[in-house]
Amino acid sequence: MNLKINKIINFSSVDGPGNRLVVFAQGCNLNCIYCHNPETIDYNQEGYMIEVDDLVKKIVDAKNFISGVTFSGGECSLQYKEIIEVCKKLKKHQMKIMLDTNFSESKEVYSELSEHIEAFIVDLKAYDENIHKRLTGKDNLQILQNIERFYDKIYEVRCVIVPGYNDNEKEMISMFEFINSLDNNINVKLIKFRPYGVREPYDSIESPNDDLMEKYLKLGNKIGLKNIYYK
Amino acid sequence: MSIDSIVKSRHLTYEQKLIALAREAENSLHVLNISEEAQKFRDEGIICDLFEGNAPYRPRYIVPDYDNFVANGSKFLGLKPPTDLEDLLNSLLILYKHVPSITSFPVFIGNLDKLIDPFLVDVDDDRAYKAVRRFFLHIDRTISDSFCHANIGPESLRATKIILDVEKELQNTVPNLTMIISKDSPKEMVLQALETSMISSKPSFANHEIFESEFGPNYAIASCYNGLYVGGGSYTLTRLNLHFLAEKAENKEDFFKKWLPLGVELMIEYMDERVRFISDESNYFETSFLVKESLIYKDRFTAMLGMFGLAEAVNCLADSDQRFGHNKDADDLGWRIMDQLDKLVKNHSNPLLSATDGKFLLHAQVGIDSDIGSSPGCRIPIGEEPDILQHIKQASRFHKYFPSGIGDIFQFEPTYRDNIEALYDILKGSFKEGMRYITFYASDSDIVRISGYLVKKSEIEKLRSGKAVLKDTTELGMGAADNLKVMERKIRE
Numbered sequence: 001m002n003l004k005i006n007k008i009i010n011f012s013s014v015d016g017p018g019n020r021l022v023v024f025a026q027g028c029n030l031n032c033i034y035c036h037n038p039e040t041i042d043y044n045q046e047g048y049m050i051e052v053d054d055l056v057k058k059i060v061d062a063k064n065f066i067s068g069v070t071f072s073g074g075e076c077s078l079q080y081k082e083i084i085e086v087c088k089k090l091k092k093h094q095m096k097i098m099l100d101t102n103f104s105e106s107k108e109v110y111s112e113l114s115e116h117i118e119a120f121i122v123d124l125k126a127y128d129e130n131i132h133k134r135l136t137g138k139d140n141l142q143i144l145q146n147i148e149r150f151y152d153k154i155y156e157v158r159c160v161i162v163p164g165y166n167d168n169e170k171e172m173i174s175m176f177e178f179i180n181s182l183d184n185n186i187n188v189k190l191i192k193f194r195p196y197g198v199r200e201p202y203d204s205i206e207s208p209n210d211d212l213m214e215k216y217l218k219l220g221n222k223i224g225l226k227n228i229y230y231k
Numbered sequence: 232m233s234i235d236s237i238v239k240s241r242h243l244t245y246e247q248k249l250i251a252l253a254r255e256a257e258n259s260l261h262v263l264n265i266s267e268e269a270q271k272f273r274d275e276g277i278i279c280d281l282f283e284g285n286a287p288y289r290p291r292y293i294v295p296d297y298d299n300f301v302a303n304g305s306k307f308l309g310l311k312p313p314t315d316l317e318d319l320l321n322s323l324l325i326l327y328k329h330v331p332s333i334t335s336f337p338v339f340i341g342n343l344d345k346l347i348d349p350f351l352v353d354v355d356d357d358r359a360y361k362a363v364r365r366f367f368l369h370i371d372r373t374i375s376d377s378f379c380h381a382n383i384g385p386e387s388l389r390a391t392k393i394i395l396d397v398e399k400e401l402q403n404t405v406p407n408l409t410m411i412i413s414k415d416s417p418k419e420m421v422l423q424a425l426e427t428s429m430i431s432s433k434p435s436f437a438n439h440e441i442f443e444s445e446f447g448p449n450y451a452i453a454s455c456y457n458g459l460y461v462g463g464g465s466y467t468l469t470r471l472n473l474h475f476l477a478e479k480a481e482n483k484e485d486f487f488k489k490w491l492p493l494g495v496e497l498m499i500e501y502m503d504e505r506v507r508f509i510s511d512e513s514n515y516f517e518t519s520f521l522v523k524e525s526l527i528y529k530d531r532f533t534a535m536l537g538m539f540g541l542a543e544a545v546n547c548l549a550d551s552d553q554r555f556g557h558n559k560d561a562d563d564l565g566w567r568i569m570d571q572l573d574k575l576v577k578n579h580s581n582p583l584l585s586a587t588d589g590k591f592l593l594h595a596q597v598g599i600d601s602d603i604g605s606s607p608g609c610r611i612p613i614g615e616e617p618d619i620l621q622h623i624k625q626a627s628r629f630h631k632y633f634p635s636g637i638g639d640i641f642q643f644e645p646t647y648r649d650n651i652e653a654l655y656d657i658l659k660g661s662f663k664e665g666m667r668y669i670t671f672y673a674s675d676s677d678i679v680r681i682s683g684y685l686v687k688k689s690e691i692e693k694l695r696s697g698k699a700v701l702k703d704t705t706e707l708g709m710g711a712a713d714n715l716k717v718m719e720r721k722i723r724e
Contacts, residue, residue, distance in 0.1 A: 010620040011657065011723070013647050019656035062620055065660030067652065231649070 002049040003082040006040045006074060010062050016098045016121060016155060018067025021059055025076040030102055030136040032125060034162055034205075036197035040074040052082060056089045068096035068118065077101045080109050087116035098155060103146040104138065110150055119155035122147060126159075126166045127175040135165050148182060156187035161208050161216065163193065172216050176223040190216055190230040242699050246375065250335050250703070260286040262512070263504050269497040277476050278498055280469045280505070281537075281599065283333060287467065287505055288513045291333040292535075294451050295526040296462035297341040300326055307520035316350040316359065320366040327374060330521070332454075334703070336376040339453035339464075340406055344383040348390040356393075363390075364397045371403035377684035377704035378454045381406040385413035385439050387420035395427045395434075402431040404678055404685040404702060409452040412662070413439035418655065425654045425671065429647060432672035432680050435638065438662045445634040455597050455683020456668045457636040460586050463531025465635065467505040470596040471498050473568065474540030474605040477547040483564070486548055487571060495575040498536060502591065503581050506534050510583050533587040535635045536576055537596035540605035541565055542612050556611035556625055565609065569632050595629070595637035597682030600710020607682050607715075608637055616721040623661050630667035638668035640680050642720045645673045674722045681708045681717050688718075 006024040015022045026040055026047030039046045059069055069090070071083055076099055087097055099113060100121040110120070124143065126132040132140040147154070157179055161167050179186055190213060195203040213230040220228035237243065237251045263285065265273070272278040283291060301319065304312040308326065313319035323341065330337035351359055370379070383391050398408060410424045416439075424434050435456065442450050442458050449461045459465055476494045480486035509515060510529070521527045542555040545565045553561035573593060580589035595608025606612045609629040616622055619641065626639045647654055654671055661669050670680050677687050686708030694700045694709055711717045 010618055011653070013644075013650040013653035017652060018650070019653035019660075064663040065620060065623070065657055067656050 001052045001082055001085050003052065003055060003079050003086070004043065004047050004049055005055075006037070006047045008055075008058060011065065012070070015070040015072060015100060016068065016119075019065060020068055020070045020098075021062050021066050022070045022072055023055065023076070025071060025073040025079055027078055028073055028075040028102075029078060029104055030075065030125075030138055032136050033165075033202040034135070034160055034193050034198055036194070038197070038199050052085045052089065055086055059086075059090060059095065060093055063093060063095070068098060070098045070100055070121070072100040075102055075104070077103075077105045077109055077113065080105070080113050084113065084116050102136075103143045103150075105146075106142070107146060107149055110146055114150060114153050117153075119153055120150060121156045121158065122154055123158050123160075124175065126171060127178055128166075128171050131166050131171060135162065144178070147179075151182040151186065154186055156189055158189045158191060160191045160193055161213065163205055163208055167208055167212065169219065172219055173223065176220045176225055176228075180224045184224045184226050186225075186227065188220060188225050188228040190220075190228070192231065242694065242697060244375075244699050244701065247699075247703050253335075254282070254284060257284040257286050257288070262286045263508055265504065266497070266500060269501045272494070272497050273501070275475060277472050277479075277494060278469060278501055279472065280467070280501070281333075281596075283467060283469070283505065286513075287509045289331040289333075289515050290464050290466045290509055290532060291468050292338050292453050292457060292459060292465040293330055293332055293521070293527060294339040294453050294459045294461055294464045295326070295330055295337075295341075295521060297323070297326075297346055297526075299462075299525055301346060303524070305520070305524055305526075307524060313350070316347070316354050316362050319347065319350045320362055324366065324369055324373075327370070332378075334376045334378050336374045336379055338378050338380055338457075339451050339459075340370065340374075340379060340381050342382045342451065344388045344390040344394055345386075347394075348388040351389050351393075359389075359393055360396065363393050364401065367394075367397050367401055367403065367406075371401070371405040372701070374405050375701045375703060377404045377407060377686060377702060379406045380409065380453050380455075382409050382411055382437075382452055383434065384409075384411040384420070384424075385416045387417045391420060392423065395423050398433060399427045399430050402678060404687055404690075404704070407455070407684060408434040409437050409456070409668075410434040411437045411439045411442070411452070412658075413443075421658065422651050422655055425651050425658065426648070428671050429643070429645070429651070429654070429673045430676065432670075432676050432678040432685055435668060435670040435680075436658055436662075438667050440662075441630070441665070441667045442634070452636075452668075455636060456638040457535065457594065458592075458634050459533070460531040462526070462528050463533065463586050464527065465592075466509050466532055466534045466583075467502055468535040468537050468594060468596070469498060469502050469505065470537030470539055470594075471495070472540050472605055473538055474543035474547065477540075477544035480548065483548050486544075487567075491568070491571055492575060495572065499576075499579050499581075499591070502534055502536065506581060506583050530585040533584045533635070534581075534591050535594040536591040537594040538572065539596045539598055539602065539608055541568060541609045541629075542606045543604065544568060554615065556615060556617055556622070562625055562628075566628060569609070569629060573632050592635035593633045594635040595633050597638075598711070598715060600707050600714055603714045608633075610639065613716045613720050619657075619723050623657070623666065624664055627661060627664040627666040630665055633667065636668070636683075638670060638683065639666065640670045640672070640682075640720065641723055642672055642674050643723045645675045646724075647671075648673065679708075679718065681711045682715075684708075
């Protein structure tokens with residue numbers, strides 16, 4: 001059994017708790033304008049096949065140094081069957097596994113995955129359906145439903161603040177209220193849009209400033225979110 | 232430098248001139264018996280005594296037993312045992328001015344948290360912080376050499392936390408600081424230390440289980456990262472340039488059969504002579520109050536046989552497509568060289584090195600500013616560093632050979648400050664792999680770990696513009712930045 005991946009990073013400090021080995025899957029079902037590794041979107045554009053056993057070996061090799069493994073992408077849940085195989089083989093090593101996912105696949109997929117992993121890291125691009133479409137090319141109905149279904153298995157919800165798209169108070173309030181209604185302890189990470197690696201013409205969008213991020217942070221706190229922060 | 236240029240220098244402080252002049256005076260003597268062969272290797276840079284001088288009149292590294300000092304005071308210095316916190320810190324500052332070393336400054340100033348903690352009973356946080364802050368500031372401004380080293384850990388004490396808080400605030404280069412970590416060290420303490428290291432590039436971390444298995448409980452980390460006995464030290468540190476030695480060999484076998492044994496033989500001959508002079512002729516042990524008052528014991532001294540340039544030696548001897556740090560055969564050759572070196576060194580016995588059963592201790596020397604093209608100890612050359620996982624695993628395998636010191640340095644993106652747990656994982660993993668000593672720092676810190684000592688980037692710039700600076704190590708750091716590319720270490724993302 002093979003996974004198609006773009007790359008593996010042995011040590012990462014930004015993909016979940018502690019030091020993590022990160023596997024970037026090749027291929028994505030969304031097309032976010034701010035994607036900073038757009039080469040991972042098209043399944044056929046880049047990447048290479050790796051045997052499940054070889055991937056497991058690589059992970060075990062790093063075992064002493066990591067808190068766990070994060071599957072990212074692309075969209076890793078598109079290859080959920082292969083990932084579950086990896087999880088099964090890592091069980092005896094007590095490896096903690098997270099999935100950085102857009103949550104856009106069916107509930108069955110995440111239901112099955114959730115039996116084998118520690119938690120999901122969810123990228124919520126926007127709460128408003130139209131904004132979501134403008135940002136990603138698709139609606140967010142399934143995504144919001146999955147967040148509702150699996151919120152107790154979510155380590156963190158991440159949202160990139162993109163000027164001209166989702167950087168308005170109404171959108172932020174809707175998003176924060178939605179998350180707050182599920183669990184006000186969920187980690188919420190607001191991320192500044194950054195142009196690095198982003199395709200034209202979107203790479204000319206300016207990054208939001210700290211004042212704006214601070215404002216949304218306070219808004220989140222006011223709504224009741226206890227663990228909201230920004231990067 | 233000539234005596235005339237030292238006297239008239241525009242960039243040396245008065246203190247630096249004084250020490251430089253003393254060195255010239257010492258070097259005007261020729262009292263060591265050095266064979267022609269050993270002298271030839273010295274001239275060729277294969278054997279290097281790191282400017283220890285022609286007539287060594289004190290051991291290179293001295294590691295006083297400060298517990299004894301605190302318990303008994305000092306008759307010679309007219310000091311009674313300290314009775315309160317301020318008294319303790321003042322007494323220590325007095326003693327530091329009387330502990331010599333190769334640099335003329337103390338290279339070990341104590342297990343400071345253990346020394347300070349008993350004096351914190353009934354002292355509130357504010358008073359404790361202010362006193363410890365003043366103490367550390369005094370050390371940085373008067374011990375103007377970054378090889379001065381303090382230890383903390385492995386237990387978490389109230390004083391440990393205060394020292395880390397102070398170091399995080401002050402961001403000074405002196406003292407060098409090591410936290411000794413054991414399997415029982417509490418995670419919270421280590422996390423605070425890691426957080427501090429991402430601000431002020433210290434402490435570094437020493438693997439207690441490894442050092443304890445070699446020295447027992449009474450060891451300390453002095454100078455760069457040198458494991459030595461408390462109440463003892465090292466007579467000398469002389470180093471062997473494996474790179475230059477390998478260049479003399481026709482092939483691998485010629486290196487192993489002829490040149491490596493010859494290099495070690497001449498090193499030992501030269502080091503034995505230095506040890507003999509300090510022990511038997513300099514009268515250091517006969518005159519120092521440190522000996523009379525049981526702050527040091529002659530039988531706790533050893534000597535450190537240093538090496539460097541392993542990477543280049545391997546690259547020189549291995550097949551052309553094999554690079555040290557990137558190829559299994561090349562790395563295996565490195566281990567074969569170290570195995571052989573270890574055996575050759577252990578074959579020799581010098582009764583003056585009674586602390587270590589007559590044996591020299593191996594030391595991976597961190598390099599000096601003039602080492603162009605030869606890397607420190609067993610390190611992978613800067614600019615060729617592999618992925619961090621591969622790097623740590625490769626490096627860790629060498630650490631077992633070096634009781635008297637080896638260490639690896641990793642520079643991280645400032646983003647790691649947001650996830651100190653990630654550094655904790657890396658530290659823990661390194662120790663599991665057998666790493667003895669490791670340092671982390673952030674790429675945006677003003678303080679940078681040159682090799683085994685700390686220098687401020689801003690001070691290097693000041694010196695570069697022709698101004699005198701307080702620390703003599705800044706000049707070494709500037710040379711290392713220019714010649715050894717130490718500012719260009721791989722930044723780990």
